[in-house]
Amino acid sequence: MDWLDQQQQYFETLQNFGPRLWDGFLLTVQLTLVGAILAFVIAVVLGLMAGSPSLWLRGPARVIIEFFRGTSLLVQLFWVYYVLPLFGLTLESSFTVGVIALGLNYGAYGAEAVRASLTSVSTGQWEATVALSMSWPHKIRRIIFPQAWALMIPSLANLLVHLLKGSAIVYIVGLNDFNFELDQLRRVTDAWFAYAFVGLIGYFLFALLLTRIMLLLEVRAKHKLGQGPTLREVLSPTPKMPIVAAHPGSAPSVPGGKASGGQG
Amino acid sequence: MMTLTPLATAQPSGESTGNIWDWDFALEIFPEILTAFIQVTLLVTVVGTAIAAVIGLVIAILIRVLPSPLAFIVRWAANFIRMTPIVVQLLVLYYGFTWMDPLLIGFIVFGVHYATYMSEVYRAGIDSVPKGQWEATKALSMSAGRTWRRVVIPQALRSTIPSLGNYAISMFKDTPFLFVISVAEMVSVAQDLGAQTFRYTEAITIAGLIFLAASYPTALLINRLEKRLAYAN
């Protein structure tokens, strides 16, 4: 009875804490999304450079990628926080510090995903662009990248969850994010209720949401290539094609195949 | 939980920052940072990877062998751990079991968290063993234990070693998260040295370079190993 009473008490505390916790959660959401956008931009730029035939682009890109993949997120966070100001670049907000560190770190990993997806586009497509004498920027923009996009989404979805997990460290530069508020909650309840129950479940639900959104993006991207069902078919209450999880927890894949009915 | 003191307020007013990089200072602090690297970062990586390798296999086998409802639970428990932050998991155990040594907490959290990744790798490896192999063991009336031990696992493991290596490197780069539970791993030692002297550049850069020097060549080696194993097939 003791434990149950305690839990009941915690829930009441949670209600009082609600607004603060929610603000912290929103901050984590913003941190993740803005960081992800920056990471994506960096990933595409570096990934295209790394996949370019020109050594002048490939070389520097490779160096930058390996540098940010090889050093650790926390090192990069500290670097942006402590060392960058010495070069005259003082960032006013710790949110920006966090976004930059997350963007650089996961952007470098993303670059590998982008580059790999470019080479995964079937050789025949590349050769057709040669046969039609398309320039490099043209073929990448109009033919190769649109096809690579569908291929890179699963990897990017995976990285997005990693980014969310990594965001949990950013509070140390003074950001009152979800993790920070969880600590505050812990002080008036206990570690199990605050961190394990509220915290882990909160992060988990958000991660599931992100994964689901990325899956829908993938369905849409594949449909645009004429593979697979439309978004509407997938989202409808009685989908014609069941969505099968390729393996547990990962972005489920839709059984591919020719577009039924051949939609133009 | 610690928040860092921003450099601006930590500096006494009026002091000039001087030069950005001081070689003497760098050389002075290097041994201390390297020691933390060897004593903590490497230790956690090695132990954590070992735990992950074993528990990951257990999880994979359980999912495969248990009846559907139980397998479902195990699968989603693994997902839950895999998709939630290591930082929070560390904090759960740190404040939940105050008697536990933070380093031990580190071993457990990293071990179990990465076990969930490894179970995926094992699962793919097990799935890649051709159905014919299973059928042959059935035809030979081999017991389940023997089937797993002598036929399936040896074949499944082939592709798992490079993945294990890659995750070890990943874990290695995640060890700084131990910072939040007061474990004196390399980056926290570096930050500490920086805070004492207000010279952060050398300390953090050294920590970063050590990470790079350790992870990049290892990654190349594993890449090479992966290609070797692929050709052998």
Added chain:
Amino acid sequence: MPTPIDPEAPVIEFVDVEKRFGSNTVLKDLNFSVRRGERVTLIGPSGSGKTTILRLVMTLEELTGGYIFVDGEPLTHREKDGKRIAVSAKEQKHLRTRIGMVFQQFNLFPNMTVLENIIEAPIHVLGQSKAEATAKAHSLLEQVGLPDKADQHPMSLSGGQQQRVAIARALAMDPEILLLDEVTSALDPEVVGDVLNILRQVADTTNVTMLIVTHEMSFARDVSHKVMMFDGGRVVEEGSPEKIFSDPSHARTKQFLSAVLRDA
């Protein structure tokens, strides 16, 4: 075009061509030429180098030795002061836009409609206006018998239809040289005839130089001026289709043809 084309000069000329893949030499000391408007079929066992010849002309493979001239100009390398140096990308592009290729695997762009597939290169590479390119595309679609498929996605078409679109796409560039790489080998036997008829039409109504790799002997007989038998990277025998198919001189040719025609 800067240089006027000499109607007497060979359109394609191979001079001491050598192609090595690592330690494997596929073509060596290869010398032959193709005149304007000529239709040449290359036959021979797989690995004999005939597809490689097509791919070299389309610059899909690097030329490891010798020279290839198109319209009298060097395609990949030139000789200067006794040294073999590569031509610039710009020079090559200038020549390459005159060369078109149809692939065994069609290689249509899945992220575009049939019409978009055909007009993409004429607009962006040749600088045609959208109206001009679209009008031409529609007329080509008529010619290949698919006038109502313009807004469909390639994935919804059958193999034979996709290949016909591929032919239209290649023709939209108004090539001087058309390379056909086993264009019917991936098709159901029933539709092979349709595709070949279109190619016969193209041969009859235009002056396009064609280099054909095919197993379809009757097509080769109908369309070709010259047939070249390849084995081990060398020309074993060459002559008119009547000569080669009915009365081959070389033992290897006889052996190859008897094996191939036995199944016909």
